[in-house]
Amino acid sequence: MTSKRSDAITKGFERTPQRALLKGTGVPDSQMDRPFIGIATSFTDLIPGHTGMRDLERFIEKGVHSGGGYSFFFGIPGVCDGIAMGHRGMHYSLPTRELIADMIESVAEAHRLDGLVLLTNCDKITPGMLMAAARLDIPCIVVTAGPMMAGRGTEGRRFSFVTDTFEAMARYKAGVIDEKELMVCEDQACPTAGSCQGLFTANTMAILTETLGMSLVRCGTALAVSSLKRRIAFASGERIVKLVQDGITPRQILTRQAFENAIRVDLALGGSSNTVLHLLSIAREAGVELPLKEFDRLSRETPQLASMNPGGKHFMEDLDAAGGVPAVLYQLREKILDNPTLTGPTIKEIIASVAKVDEEVVRPVSDPVRAEGGIAILHGNLAPDGAVVKQSGVSEKMMVFEGRARCFDSEELAMAALMGGNIVAGDLVVIRYEGPKGGPGMREMLAPTAALMGLGLGDSVALITDGRFSGGTRGPCIGHISPEAAEGGPIALVAEGDLILLDIPNRRLELKVDEATLSARRSLWKKPEPKIKGGWLSRYAAMVTSANTGAVLKSE
Structure with missing residues (x-):
């Protein structure tokens, strides 16, 4: 190593001020090189x-x-x-x-x-x-x-954060567990x-x-x-x-x-x-x-x-x-x-260098948990630029599902409907205007997805959003729908009661509405007012790109 970046603040008489400040932090002469x-x-x-x-x-x-x-x-x-x-x-x-x-x-x-x-x-x-x-x-x-x-309970039970807080909250609401058991979950989830x-x-x-x-x-x-x-x-x-x-x-x-x-x-x-x-x-x-x-x-x-x-x-x-x-x-x-x-x-x-693998935990390729990987990318007229699903958390029963759209323009409205018992088997929850721009910030939807599972709806109700999910989410939940609603993407045009087809094996997400109807809806759509108009997030919303490109900021 002939030269270092730090030479720019440590070498030469011209850097006397910088060395003085470094010495002010306690750096001795013997360490400058x-x-x-x-x-x-x-x-x-x-x-x-x-x-x-x-x-x-x-x-x-x-x-x-x-x-x-x-x-x-x-x-x-x-x-x-x-x-x-x-x-x-x-x-x-x-x-x-x-x-x-x-x-x-x-x-x-x-x-x-x-x-x-x-x-x-x-x-x-x-x-x-x-x-x-x-x-x-x-x-x-x-x-x-x-x-x-992991948290430890009686009879070998192990506790984890998502299952034993967010999903437990929904089970408590549904009367499956009592307040005492809910408190045990709260105390044991993060030991x-x-x-x-x-x-x-x-x-x-x-x-x-x-x-x-x-x-x-x-x-x-x-x-x-x-x-x-x-x-x-x-x-x-x-x-x-x-x-x-x-x-x-x-x-x-x-x-x-x-x-x-x-x-x-x-x-x-x-x-x-x-x-x-x-x-x-x-x-x-x-x-x-x-x-x-x-x-x-x-x-x-x-x-x-x-x-x-x-x-x-x-x-x-x-x-x-x-x-x-x-x-x-x-x-x-x-x-x-x-x-x-x-x-x-x-x-x-x-x-x-690997000498041994516990194949109960990490199975061989010849005996997998599933034939395909944990994530799938979906396309269709509802997600022209793609959507993401964690298929490893979806039951076989819900890999193909057709449901009636229940539309909510925020996470809070969807959560209120779920916890109020207003979502039933056969529904497909649509949460929109939660993307990178529309959110802004593309909020994680752990609360509604955990409620879906905790309420026992994971095999009868699906959820789609232009927002994203926690790594703790499981169930038939599709996120990152692009383009997002705030950009006028098709998810903005979904109406209450529309039929939506989720077909994970064939990587399809389709809104079963004819193009003429969608065109008419598109002509009436108006870009909504920003949810947050000041501070850092307003600048973020103006600069952020779509989820299918990583939701990064524009460089120019």
């Missing part, structure tokens, strides 16, 4: 997945200094989707992804940092950090803080620090980060409370200094092969539908062309190998004990493409 490593930490007291990060910060810092670097912490905000769910706060969740990427870019460029350790965990924070890494293309390594342990226990968005993104080669082996599944996570944090601190010295940057790792591998692992595990948005956005920053149709092409040839909570029986702690990401790569080995990683060994070398 070391690589300057920023540790972007999303620690906060507000999110269970992030409350344990103070501990990991210490180990990353020790690793950086042991490796020969000098570290600087700087803070990155986070939003807990579970806490933000079902009210105005959820408008802000997806937009924070863009803010996080912009903030990391700003700090790293302004201070000429040589490399970054990105300490993250929850839903939009991880993709925001990966977007920044790809955009900056300076040495970076990601540390995901890890999943929480430790860490991201929620199932294969929700946070844990799916952690797994995909490791698959992409941007974090160390086992980082994606090692529990937040484990000593293994501490050792990974230390090793990541050491590794970033080596990456700076060797000039290894994210775009050398984030290739088309890396994204294809990540999609396959996601499909094999039945992960969150939000990963479609996030992988598209990260690929864009990395300069990799990744069309939406690739998700479906890969889904048709990648079997689902695991039955993970919320739709299945296994928790993240089970996947970690079964061998984590390397175990999934091993089972998919004939379909996985070789690619370098930041860790040193290539993907194929990681696969070759």
Whole structure:
């Protein structure tokens, strides 16, 4: 390493003012020549997945200094989707992804940092950090803080956040459980620090980060409370200094092969539908062309190998004990493409190192949970630019369904109808004007989808939206419908009582209304007034693109 980015603030008499300010922070002369490593930490007291990060910060810092670097912490905000769910706060969740990427870019460029350790965990924070890494293309390594342990009850029962809070709420409303049992769920659902226990968005993104080669082996599944996570944090601190010295940057790792591998692992595990948005956005920053149709092409040839909570029986702690990401790569080995990683060994070398896989948790390709992957991309006259369904969470009975449209122009109106008993078998709930622009912010719909399941309607009612879903959503729920209603997409033209056909095997979403009727409705449609007219979200709504392109901000 002949020169460093940080030389711009440490070398020459012209940089006397900058060195004075660095000394003002406590940097001694003996450390001025070391690589300057920023540790972007999303620690906060507000999110269970992030409350344990103070501990990991210490180990990353020790690793950086042991490796020969000098570290600087700087803070990155986070939003807990579970806490933000079902009210105005959820408008802000997806937009924070863009803010996080912009903030990391700003700090790293302004201070000429040589490399970054990105300490993250929850839903939009991880993709925001990966977007920044790809955009900056300076040495970076990601540390995901890890999943929480499952709650424990009597007779071996295990509790999880979504099933035992959101769905339990609906079961309580329906009289299936009493207040005492509801309180047990509330007390047991989140027993430790860490991201929620199932294969929700946070844990799916952690797994995909490791698959992409941007974090160390086992980082994606090692529990937040484990000593293994501490050792990974230390090793990541050491590794970033080596990456700076060797000039290894994210775009050398984030290739088309890396994204294809990540999609396959996601499909094999039945992960969150939000990963479609996030992988598209990260690929864009990395300069990799990744069309939406690739998700479906890969889904048709990648079997689902695991039955993970919320739709299945296994928790993240089970996947970690079964061998984590390397175990999934091993089972998919004939379909996985070789690619370098930041860790040193290539993907194929990681696969070759696998000694044993618990095949009860990660099944072989010859004996899959389902023949196709966990995510499907639908098209049709209702979604010309595509829609996304987590088919791993849909029962066989609902893979093909025709229902009567029940139209709601907000999540709140749909939720009131569900909880008021106004949705019955044969209905198809349409929630619109909740897309990237219309929401704004493309709110997650965990509350209505969990209510659907909790009320026992998962095999008789479907739900579609131009918004999106939590990674914890299961059931016949189709999101990301593009174009969205606020852009005049066909979902805006659906009328109460229209018949809609959902055909997941044939990837179709069709509004069974003739074109002449739709044309007449289209001529009467008027663009609605923005729901939020001030602050950051009004600027976001003006700049955000469609869900089928990742809901990224326009660059010009």
